[in-house]
Amino acid sequence: xxxxxxxxxxxxxTSEEYKYGFVTDIEADSAPPGLNEDIIRFxxxxxxxxxxxxxxxxxxxxxxxxxxxxxxxxxxxxxxxYQDIIYYSAPKAGPKSxxxxxxxxxxxxxxLGVPMEERAMLAGVAVDxxxxxxxxxTTFKKKLGEMGVIFCSFSEAxxxxxxxxEQYLGSVVPYNDNFYAALNSAVFTDGSFCYxxxxxxCPMELSTYFxxxxxxxxxxxxxxxxxxEDAYVSYLEGCTAPMRDENQLHAAVVEMVALKGAEIKxxxxxxxxxxxxxxxxxxxxxxxxxxxCRGDSSKISWTQVETGSAITWKYPSCILQGDNSVGExxxxxxxxxxxxxxxxxxxxxxxxxxxxxIVSKGISAGKGQNTYRGLVRIQPAAENAHNYTQCxxxxxxxxxxxxTVPYIEVKNNTAKxxxxxxxSKIGEDQIFYCQQRGLSKEDAVNLIVNxxxxxxxxxxxxxxxxxxxxxxxxxxxxxxx
Amino acid sequence: MLIIKxxxxxxxxKQILNGIDLTINPGxxxxxxxxxxxxxxxxxxxxxxRPGYEITGGEVTLDGKDLLSLSPEDRARAGVFLAxxxxxxxxxxxxxxxxxxxxxxxRKSKGEEELDxxxxxxxxxxKLKPLKMDELMLQRAVNExxxxxxxxxxxxxxxxxxxxKLGILDETDSGLDIDALKVVADGxxxxxxxxxxxxxxxxxxxxxxxxxxxxxxxLAGGKIxxxxxxxxxxxxxxxGYGWLTGEKVKA
Numbered sequence: 212x213x214x215x216x217x218x219x220x221x222x223x224x225t226s227e228e229y230k231y232g233f234v235t236d237i238e239a240d241s242a243p244p245g246l247n248e249d250i251i252r253f254x255x256x257x258x259x260x261x262x263x264x265x266x267x268x269x270x271x272x273x274x275x276x277x278x279x280x281x282x283x284x285x286x287x288x289x290x291x292x293y294q295d296i297i298y299y300s301a302p303k304a305g306p307k308s309x310x311x312x313x314x315x316x317x318x319x320x321x322x323l324g325v326p327m328e329e330r331a332m333l334a335g336v337a338v339d340x341x342x343x344x345x346x347x348x349t350t351f352k353k354k355l356g357e358m359g360v361i362f363c364s365f366s367e368a369x370x371x372x373x374x375x376x377e378q379y380l381g382s383v384v385p386y387n388d389n390f391y392a393a394l395n396s397a398v399f400t401d402g403s404f405c406y407x408x409x410x411x412x413c414p415m416e417l418s419t420y421f422x423x424x425x426x427x428x429x430x431x432x433x434x435x436x437x438x439x440e441d442a443y444v445s446y447l448e449g450c451t452a453p454m455r456d457e458n459q460l461h462a463a464v465v466e467m468v469a470l471k472g473a474e475i476k477x478x479x480x481x482x483x484x485x486x487x488x489x490x491x492x493x494x495x496x497x498x499x500x501x502x503x504c505r506g507d508s509s510k511i512s513w514t515q516v517e518t519g520s521a522i523t524w525k526y527p528s529c530i531l532q533g534d535n536s537v538g539e540x541x542x543x544x545x546x547x548x549x550x551x552x553x554x555x556x557x558x559x560x561x562x563x564x565x566x567x568x569i570v571s572k573g574i575s576a577g578k579g580q581n582t583y584r585g586l587v588r589i590q591p592a593a594e595n596a597h598n599y600t601q602c603x604x605x606x607x608x609x610x611x612x613x614x615t616v617p618y619i620e621v622k623n624n625t626a627k628x629x630x631x632x633x634x635s636k637i638g639e640d641q642i643f644y645c646q647q648r649g650l651s652k653e654d655a656v657n658l659i660v661n662x663x664x665x666x667x668x669x670x671x672x673x674x675x676x677x678x679x680x681x682x683x684x685x686x687x688x689x690x691x692x
Numbered sequence: 693m694l695i696i697k698x699x700x701x702x703x704x705x706k707q708i709l710n711g712i713d714l715t716i717n718p719g720x721x722x723x724x725x726x727x728x729x730x731x732x733x734x735x736x737x738x739x740x741x742r743p744g745y746e747i748t749g750g751e752v753t754l755d756g757k758d759l760l761s762l763s764p765e766d767r768a769r770a771g772v773f774l775a776x777x778x779x780x781x782x783x784x785x786x787x788x789x790x791x792x793x794x795x796x797x798x799r800k801s802k803g804e805e806e807l808d809x810x811x812x813x814x815x816x817x818x819k820l821k822p823l824k825m826d827e828l829m830l831q832r833a834v835n836e837x838x839x840x841x842x843x844x845x846x847x848x849x850x851x852x853x854x855x856x857k858l859g860i861l862d863e864t865d866s867g868l869d870i871d872a873l874k875v876v877a878d879g880x881x882x883x884x885x886x887x888x889x890x891x892x893x894x895x896x897x898x899x900x901x902x903x904x905x906x907x908x909x910x911l912a913g914g915k916i917x918x919x920x921x922x923x924x925x926x927x928x929x930x931x932g933y934g935w936l937t938g939e940k941v942k943a
Binding site: 663 | 740741742743763764765767768769773774776779780781782783784785790791793794795797798801833834850854
């Protein structure tokens with residue numbers, strides 16, 4: 212089944228390359244490698260940014276210079292030369308058609324059941340080949356616009372809604388928050404912006420996937436999501452298809468604000484290139500994600516399925532400021548071969564009657580190292596705060612590792628905090644039991660792993676959950692001999 | 693149907709089966725009895741392909757098909773079903789889902805159409821009734837939090853749904869009270885038929901009061917040392933195994 216015979220239209224359109232030109236301006240100049248104030252000015256100028264943003268970037272950069280790489284995470288990698296990175300480059304033309312895409316990636320699309328018309332876009336084939344997605348994106352945007360929902364690229368928001376950017380940018384993750392967040396603040400090139408007005412329930416799952424302009428947001432992505440009073444939005448980031456990128460370092464920032472009565476549900480499936488069996492060439496994914504439940508009775512829920520990247524360093528967190536606000540974190544993190552993941556969450560209880568739930572499922576295979584690191588902090592004013600934490604680890608084979616590092620700080624004695632943890636090994640007897648009932652070994656492993664992750668998958672939007680299950684089976688392929 | 697010739701097997705350095713010869717014809721129920729450590733469970737495991745055993749001699753065929761060269765799943769698809777002594781828990785995996793996946797894997801291997809969720813549910817509910825099992829059991833995770841009796845009933849339910857040619861019961865009576873034992877035995881008896889055979893491995897005669905065998909074999913030292921009719925089981929109950937093995941072993 213070759214793309215040619217299946218989808219002649221893709222072939223046709225790709226042969227008419229550049230007919231429609233690029234969507235936005237594409238001056239083919241890049242900044243030289245390295246980082247200094249001039250480079251930051253160059254980026255800001257290129258993006259025609261208002262003065263306040265340039266100043267904010269410079270503040271972040273000056274702060275970053277004084278900061279050190281965090282070393283507390285349980286991950287190992289050679290030092291990164293930040294002067295060797297190109298911080299601004301014009302988007303490169305991707306492969307011209309699916310025929311030029313790595314056959315390995317195509318095979319994975321096949322396994323995941325990615326629809327034909329989406330494969331081209333995911334593989335980074337020049338945008339104008341992917342007419343279907345464009346039209347979906349356009350109708351989508353029109354409908355949202357009628358409801359007052361703003362959903363666009365970060366750069367667009369800077370020009371169209373500078374007042375919202377100025378008000379909220381850095382209000383949850385300040386420019387000096389941590390080393391990678393500071394770096395991101397100084398040099399981010401694009402990302403997503405979303406604003407849901409008062410009382411609006413966004414009728415569809417918002418997904419970066421639909422926003423074609425985000426196809427090449429680069430290695431320093433910035434996302435800002437605001438749900439105004441009583442608004443609701445479910446946001447999907449990433450996709451299950453494998454993502455390759457020549458940039459090894461990815462340091463994204465996601466900030467979310469939920470005002471009174473608002474609810475944000477943020478789901479991620481991360482499948483960046485994990486490197487080969489020996490750990491060569493994978494992505495370093497150093498991300499800062501944080502949401503503020505600023506208003507009373509607001510809710511922020513993070514759900515993540517992390518299967519990719521050589522190194523994952525990521526702690527989607529909630530600041531429960533408003534009274535009766537709720538924070539949730541549901542996570543599945545898979546490491547195989549030489550992958551390392553140090554991930555978890557922080558739940559900071561500030562308001563009264565605030566509640567948080569943490570469910571973390573770590574799966575380690577090959578020589579992978581998987582660490583859950585989480586903080587639950589109950590501040591003195593947080594009367595009647597509740598937290599429930601559950602961390603389960605599943606080991607496959609005897610060369611991998613699972614680690615759990617929970618921090619609990621309680622400064623108010625009305626708090627109720629519960630923590631449960633378990634570590635189990637995928638049993639030969641479980642696999643044999645399934646085989647004895649007629650299932651293949653691979654199906655047996657998938658079944659057992661999916662059962663282990665069930666509580667988290669249940670939190671994902673339906674379609675995402677189905678994809679996530681398939682993704683897990685692909686990620687763990689061959690891990691049980 | 694099932695023909696075992698000179699079967700020898702060991703675990704690591706320990707020889708456990710020392711040449712088993714056994715033929716089970718379609719529709720027959722054979723009981724394997726014997727003292728602890730005689731190799732009863734090993735025989736059940738070797739037939740079903742459990743890893744960890746090394747076959748050092750002999751052959752096994754099911755309807756002429758060489759079983760020993762098949763993977764465990766292919767043996768299951770060929771019609772071998774093992775009711776486990778210790779059924780395994782699979783947390784988070786729905787019992788119905790598991791059973792449907794198993795049945796469809798077997799159907800697929802035979803070139804039959806897979807059942808959808810609705811047809812399957814109808815089928816499984818029909819199978820539940822004679823087992824006096826609660827439908828709620830279908831909604832729970834596979835064996836998770838099940839009592840000993842529930843686990844064994846669940847094994848019989850699986851057997852009823854998968855309809856094997858050969859059902860191997862590995863000490864299914866262990867840990868069952870008399871009521872549960874009756875339900876399990878009734879379930880097995882309901883599955884008896886002219887095209888289905890059973891190999892019932894048990895330490896005690898008690899189970900054979902309810903599942904009446906055509907033949908009883910006594911296994912000791914990895915060999916069948918005596919074969920007889922159902923009355924042999926009663927004799928063993930009375931005299932123990934010592935008179936057969938020459939050792940002081942009591943049932």
